[in-house]
Amino acid sequence: MTILTQGTRTAEFLLSEANGQRSREQGTLAITAAALPAGQLLGTVADEYVAYNPAGLDGSETVTAILYSAAPISAATQPAAVVVRDAEVISAKLTGLDVAAAAELLALGIIVR
Template identity: 45%
Template structure:
């Protein structure tokens, strides 16, 4: 018997968000590997594109800025995506890359980890 694990769906990490989807914005995501919903993202200072949060980086992505809403495929070019950027409650268990510093940075944007 084959057992398949279902991936995280778009927005599945959201527990609640502000009315009218004010919590979300369209964003530019840097070229790179495929990303799943719930991936924490930081803003690359030099390009204005988002990339996976990396606490060891020194390019801006060391600061968690938002959470990717839906999946993005691997790409050699910049991709358009949507992210939760403010006013939301999210499930800790469904986030990728979360640490204490990221949780603090997200809370400053009124994204509360539960």
């Protein structure tokens, strides 16, 4: 019997969000050299979302959003839905979560459970 491993599904990290998709926005994801899973914490560099990097010094060190659905490797920018406010999320389903990121999410109105 073959065992298949499924990646994180769209919005699997989300416990609840504000009515009418108020928690989400459409943004631009920067060029990605690696695929990003749903639940990836994101920072902002030059008005584009990038994977959160706590060691960065370019804006990627501050969490500004959570990627709503997986994004493939891309040689060009791509549109992306992101959670930016008023939501509850599952800590184990977030990629890149650390103590500083949890505090930054709370400041956005995103509660980590």
